Amino acid sequence: MSMKRFGLMLIILVVVASFSMAGGKAEGQEGSDTEPIRIGASLALTGNLGSAGKSILLAWQICLEDWNAKGGVLGRPVELVYYDDHSNASEVPGLYTKLITVDKVDFIQSPYGTPAITAAMPIAMEHGMVYPGNAALAANKEFNYKYYFSFWPLGPRQVEGIADLFFEAAMSSGEKNLTVAILSEDNEYGARVSEGALESVKKYGLKVVYNDRYPPSPATVDFTPVVRAVQNTGADLFFVGSFPQGTISIIKACKEVGYKPKLFGGAMTGVAYAANLTELGPLLNGVCACCYYVPEPTIQFGNVEDFLETYQSRAAVEGVDPLGYYNPPWAYSSMDTLLKAIEATGSLDQTVVGDYILANGWDSVVGKGAWDPAGSGEIAESRGFLVQWRGIESNDLSEFMVPGKQVIIAPEEYQSGPMLWPSPLFED
Amino acid sequence: MIDVILNTIVSGILIGGFYAACAIGLSISFGMLRIPNIAHPGFIIAGGFLTYYFNKTFGLDPLLAGLLIIPIFFAFGFLLYRGYNRFFESKRDEREGQMSALVLFFGVLMIIEALLSVTFGVDFRTVTTPWSSIVLHFGSVGICLRMAVPFLCSVLMVCILYLYFSKTYLGLVIQAVAQDSMAATLIGSDPRFAKSIAFGISFSTAAYAGTLFVCLVPVEPSLGMQFLGRVFSIAILGGLGSPLGTAVAGLIVGITESLTTAYIGSSWTLAVSFILLLIIIAVKPTGLFRR
Amino acid sequence: MNKLVVNNLKASYQSVQVLHDVSLTLHEGETVILLGTNGNGKSTVMKCIMGMLKSCSGEIYLERDGQRIDLLGKKTHDIVNMGITLVPEGRRLFPYLTVKENLVLGSYPHHARGDVDENLDYCYEIFPRLKERHRQISNTLSGGERQMLAIARSLMSKPEILLIDEASMGLAPVIVRDVMVQIGRLKDQRKLSILLTEQNFNQAIKIADRGYIIVHGSISYEGKNKDELMGNDLVKKIFLGIE
Numbered sequence: 017m018s019m020k021r022f023g024l025m026l027i028i029l030v031v032v033a034s035f036s037m038a039g040g041k042a043e044g045q046e047g048s049d050t051e052p053i054r055i056g057a058s059l060a061l062t063g064n065l066g067s068a069g070k071s072i073l074l075a076w077q078i079c080l081e082d083w084n085a086k087g088g089v090l091g092r093p094v095e096l097v098y099y100d101d102h103s104n105a106s107e108v109p110g111l112y113t114k115l116i117t118v119d120k121v122d123f124i125q126s127p128y129g130t131p132a133i134t135a136a137m138p139i140a141m142e143h144g145m146v147y148p149g150n151a152a153l154a155a156n157k158e159f160n161y162k163y164y165f166s167f168w169p170l171g172p173r174q175v176e177g178i179a180d181l182f183f184e185a186a187m188s189s190g191e192k193n194l195t196v197a198i199l200s201e202d203n204e205y206g207a208r209v210s211e212g213a214l215e216s217v218k219k220y221g222l223k224v225v226y227n228d229r230y231p232p233s234p235a236t237v238d239f240t241p242v243v244r245a246v247q248n249t250g251a252d253l254f255f256v257g258s259f260p261q262g263t264i265s266i267i268k269a270c271k272e273v274g275y276k277p278k279l280f281g282g283a284m285t286g287v288a289y290a291a292n293l294t295e296l297g298p299l300l301n302g303v304c305a306c307c308y309y310v311p312e313p314t315i316q317f318g319n320v321e322d323f324l325e326t327y328q329s330r331a332a333v334e335g336v337d338p339l340g341y342y343n344p345p346w347a348y349s350s351m352d353t354l355l356k357a358i359e360a361t362g363s364l365d366q367t368v369v370g371d372y373i374l375a376n377g378w379d380s381v382v383g384k385g386a387w388d389p390a391g392s393g394e395i396a397e398s399r400g401f402l403v404q405w406r407g408i409e410s411n412d413l414s415e416f417m418v419p420g421k422q423v424i425i426a427p428e429e430y431q432s433g434p435m436l437w438p439s440p441l442f443e444d
Numbered sequence: 445m446i447d448v449i450l451n452t453i454v455s456g457i458l459i460g461g462f463y464a465a466c467a468i469g470l471s472i473s474f475g476m477l478r479i480p481n482i483a484h485p486g487f488i489i490a491g492g493f494l495t496y497y498f499n500k501t502f503g504l505d506p507l508l509a510g511l512l513i514i515p516i517f518f519a520f521g522f523l524l525y526r527g528y529n530r531f532f533e534s535k536r537d538e539r540e541g542q543m544s545a546l547v548l549f550f551g552v553l554m555i556i557e558a559l560l561s562v563t564f565g566v567d568f569r570t571v572t573t574p575w576s577s578i579v580l581h582f583g584s585v586g587i588c589l590r591m592a593v594p595f596l597c598s599v600l601m602v603c604i605l606y607l608y609f610s611k612t613y614l615g616l617v618i619q620a621v622a623q624d625s626m627a628a629t630l631i632g633s634d635p636r637f638a639k640s641i642a643f644g645i646s647f648s649t650a651a652y653a654g655t656l657f658v659c660l661v662p663v664e665p666s667l668g669m670q671f672l673g674r675v676f677s678i679a680i681l682g683g684l685g686s687p688l689g690t691a692v693a694g695l696i697v698g699i700t701e702s703l704t705t706a707y708i709g710s711s712w713t714l715a716v717s718f719i720l721l722l723i724i725i726a727v728k729p730t731g732l733f734r735r
Numbered sequence: 736m737n738k739l740v741v742n743n744l745k746a747s748y749q750s751v752q753v754l755h756d757v758s759l760t761l762h763e764g765e766t767v768i769l770l771g772t773n774g775n776g777k778s779t780v781m782k783c784i785m786g787m788l789k790s791c792s793g794e795i796y797l798e799r800d801g802q803r804i805d806l807l808g809k810k811t812h813d814i815v816n817m818g819i820t821l822v823p824e825g826r827r828l829f830p831y832l833t834v835k836e837n838l839v840l841g842s843y844p845h846h847a848r849g850d851v852d853e854n855l856d857y858c859y860e861i862f863p864r865l866k867e868r869h870r871q872i873s874n875t876l877s878g879g880e881r882q883m884l885a886i887a888r889s890l891m892s893k894p895e896i897l898l899i900d901e902a903s904m905g906l907a908p909v910i911v912r913d914v915m916v917q918i919g920r921l922k923d924q925r926k927l928s929i930l931l932t933e934q935n936f937n938q939a940i941k942i943a944d945r946g947y948i949i950v951h952g953s954i955s956y957e958g959k960n961k962d963e964l965m966g967n968d969l970v971k972k973i974f975l976g977i978e
């Protein structure tokens with residue numbers, strides 16, 4: 017009997033383990049004469065960040081296919097070696113150590129998101145690897161690593177800068193004595209958004225009447241009490257720093273309690289994902305949020321449209337985010353810039369390639385630019401902008417693929433239409 | 445002023461009812477059957493995704509889709525208990541069995557998450573119905589159906605379970621088995637059968653709680669793991685094994701959270717409800733309603 | 736004539752044999768006592784009859800309308816459904832249920848469900864205390880009340896054969912007498928066959944038709960009637976303290 021029991025435990029362990037370790041996968045051309053150049057990474061393919069992780073993976077795969085179709089890098093095929101880190105940053109250092117020392121990859125790409133990217137930073141530094149970052153907030157602040165390159169559109173002022181866009185837009189209405197409510201998720205992201213908002217508010221001389229943080233999902237299931245508390249202050253501007261679930265729930269709660277601030281939104285993440293956009297549909301009308309790509313005529317970033325076309329045709333098949341407005345263009349650029357540097361220098365040496373990227377900046381489907389001269393590893397100038405939705409009539413995805421519905425209201429450089437003031441919230 | 449208090453309390457009551465629906469199945473499995481099913485929230489999320497699937501594919505109203513998946517979950521729970529009984533319960537002493545069961549259910553929780561991620565992707569999913577956005581006004585109190593409908597379903601669920609466990613033979617037998625399994629055989633019942641039914645019921649409530657969950661807010665596969673703490677606290681607070689206790693505990697937590705959010709600040713919400721839990725457990729270690 | 740027969744019963748707990756050779760018969764309408772001091776195996780005999788002990792061998796069967804029904808190897812709940820029920824040692828009530836809920840549960844076997852109300856009335860009639868306290872949680876009852884409830888609960892299943900293990904344990908002599916009187920009445924009113932284990936010889940003998948004495952797991956004496964039992968040396972020595 018005890019053998020049987022033992023056997024059962026063993027089966028369970030094996031099943032659990034096989035899910036949690038889901039082995040590294042190598043992709044690339046098979047049967048090639050030359051040894052492939054191997055790029056290693058871990059990605060959040062499952063867990064709460066899986067949606068982003070999967071779209072990044074697809075972008076990378078498209079990038080490698082593009083290169084391999086052209087004959088590879090340095091005449092050698094390029095191959096991706098990746099592991100799933102289950103959105104769990106504590107798994108990341110181990111995976112990168114394995115990639116570098118056991119799998120002996122030639123170059124690495126960062127995992128997705130600030131916690132994971134910071135977690136693997138010491139490993140990259142220890143081995144002197146070039147470390148292209150994929151969507152982190154100021155990950156290099158403590159490390160100041162020379163070869164960390166953040167492929168993320170926020171620029172040196174980071175999320176704090178989103179608040180500037182929001183309050184700048186509000187100021188442009190010309191209205192005086194506006195009051196402000198700030199609400200953000202109780203995590204690192206929310207903290208920094210709130211911090212930036214407070215700075216911004218001071219700069220523009222506005223008055224804060226509410227400032228609080230809500231426990232991250234799923235601790236907060238019902239947002240009506242907190243939104244009602246905000247409503248009760250009668251704030252004119254409602255600035256929100258939320259993660260996707262919060263974004264959806266806060267917008268719904270505002271509609272339900274009938275709160276209509278003059279400007280609403282800001283640093284609400286998740287609004288670039290098709291699933292969330294279609295979920296909200298007309299509820300988005302009047303809402304503002306920071307975006308990095310929308311199909312507006314003022315957005316002329318490199319050849320991002322071509323990339324998105326390829327991406328969207330593939331994404332539909334592979335079941336990842338069908339729009340790809342958020343991470344994919346930057347993830348593609350991250351991989352592409354790295355490969356370009358290898359090709360240009362003709363070297364697999366980390367220092368040579370790293371110095372090249374540092375000197376020549378980034379250059380790919382999102383356009384080109386330099387790095388922050390202060391050495392933060394961020395791009396020199398922010399590429400974020402504030403969108404105000406309007407004229408959304410249904411929950412159909414096609415609503416979000418045509419110009420004129422996601423109008424850019426700030427900064428001036430990208431502005432594609434006038435701000436609607438006060439914002440006509442939730443009106444179909 | 446009074447409007448805000450009223451609205452806040454109403455919100456708390458509505459969400460509290462939903463909490464009760466989430467915790468009641470755990471109260472049955474952990475409280476009555478002593479099975480530490482920490483995979484319970486995972487099954488809630490699975491129920492949510494299945495509801496989402498039926499809604500998106502066949503256009504079924506989620507509340508109806510939820511009813512359709514109940515038999516699936518019931519059968520699954522029923523059979524799972526058979527296996528659990530065979531390999532864990534009957535073969536070792538209780539303490540040891542529970543420890544290894546903990547490992548088992550943790551594995552199950554992870555497998556559910558992985559399966560959901562593979563099948564449905566890792567995006568947030570929610571179900572929007574024609575009634576979702578309706579807000580009813582009673583004087584100054586606004587009640588949105590997105591919250592109220594899940595609340596009513598939860599209340600109905602608690603009532604049905606309460607009546608089932610106190611008025612029907614099988615319901616009483618399940619309680620009897622929980623209290624003294626040997627004596628239960630002496631009244632001519634088969635404890636294994638009774639427990640299988642109870643576990644099936646526990647799973648059914650998870651399924652329907654999941655249905656209510658996707659109606660309320662967007663869910664994604666890893667939410668189960670994160671929701672574990674709250675579901676356990678409410679089950680314990682209510683006094684394990686008591687449907688009414690769980691309902692009251694859910695309401696207490698809901699109202700506390702709501703009031704804290706409105707008057708102390710939403711960053712205190714978790715802390716305050718946790719302190720409340722500690723106080724109640726300190727004063728009444730068996731929870732609110734355990735006799 | 737219907738009867739319950741136990742023949743050459745052997746039983747052991749984890750390889751320690753505690754019953755060596757037990758044979759006894761319970762005829763329809765009889766009250767039989769199984770006498771024995773602590774640890775001689777009375778409860779074990781009861782458990783074997785009820786199918787609660789896997790490691791027993793020998794023969795246990797019912798003879799009903801000339802048919803033989805083997806009980807050995809059957810599940811407890813199936814045996815209960817055949818009309819045999821046990822009031823176990825230590826009463827084993829459902830502690831957090833009310834008196835009434837305990838009683839209703841007693842009628843769980845299908846053949847008893849139709850007559851719940853009738854049986855409830857009957858139980859309340861022979862044990863009026865239970866009626867007064869029908870909403871009380873059973874673990875707050877007194878010892879005597881609990882014993883009444885345990886017996887009443889077993890009656891709710893409309894048994895033909897009632898096994899009672901230590902009806903008098905922990906009860907004051909006056910209560911023991913009451914309980915015995917009630918058991919005696921039961922037999923007459925319900926045509927029950929009763930097998931009773933007891934240490935209180937004086938009380939038990941009042942209602943017994945005959946009895947067995949079990950010593951170290953074997954039947955060492957069988958008394959065909961009250962007088963034989965009272966006159967027996969073993970009984971005198973063990974239960975009456977007469978040398």
Ligand SMILES: Nc1ncnc2c1ncn2[C@@H]1O[C@H](COP(=O)(O)OP(=O)(O)OP(=O)(O)O)[C@@H](O)[C@H]1O
Binds near residue numbers: 771
């Ligand atoms: N579960 C058990 N495991 C091991 N030994 C047991 C077990 N139950 C009973 N025994 C042993 O079997 C023997 C007979 O026990 P049993 O309970 O049948 O005695 P009894 O005649 O009912 O005694 P009492 O009058 O004290 O109730 C005792 O020696 C006892 O220690």
Ligand SMILES: [Mg+2]
Binds near residue numbers: 777901
């Ligand atoms: Mg005994």
